[in-house]
Amino acid sequence: MVACAEGIGVPRGSGMFRPMLRAVAFLSQEKITAKVNYMKNTFRWSDAEVGIAISKAPTLLTRDKESLQHRSEFLISVVGLAPAYIAYRPAMLMYSLEGRIRPRYYVVKFLKQNGLLDHDRDFYNTVMVSEKVFMERFICPHKKAAAHLAEDYATACRGEVPARFTFT
Structure with a gap:
């Protein structure tokens, strides 16, 4: 779990390290990779942007695909937010x-x-x-x-x- 968290880009001394450990605790590497790829496609994020988003909001890894899809469609298509704007402010994706x-x-x-x-x-x-x-x-x-x-x-x-x- 520690290696996985650090591999995602959250160092041990970070305030987000413990939340990242909780997020990856019950996920296999395959599921994490699949979720990362899904977020890259859904939010139109680069590798760097998905890394930034997950390191700031590790619980994104535990969100179901449907809820991420709905948020992406609304924030990008309706509100008109740029994908990078969302990546740097992923906490808003935690709200209903x-x-x-x-x-x-x-x-x-x-x-x-x-x-x-x-x-x-x-x-x-x-x-x-x-x-x-x-x-x-x-x-x-x-x-x-x-x-x-x-x-x-x-x-x-x-x-x-x-x-x-x-x-x-």
Whole structure:
């Protein structure tokens, strides 16, 4: 396990070494290789980028292929993020697509389309902030201009897409 973790690019002294050991503990070398190749194809990552992503978020190795596929499709095709951007910020792949990533994307897109955001926000920071901070930064300041926003966000977090969040 130690050799495998170091072979992936996580040195013993790294803070990610223990999480990497847990991630590879029950995976054979063949499964790790297959998962690495799958991520390279799915996220369109180079060898270096997949190494960076896994060294920053070892639990990517334990994610099922379907969830990785859905996140890749959404983040690259819908949000428009570059594969390298995702590789350097793989922690966002740990969050629920339906319960966090997609609803927050809808809120930011709604605010932009309605002229309620004064500047572009970094998508990673939008996903990574706590629920409380997200509400304080993106929902509460717009209570008057978009009274329905909190309700629509809550609906989106339940996996439904409110009509106001349907974009053409």
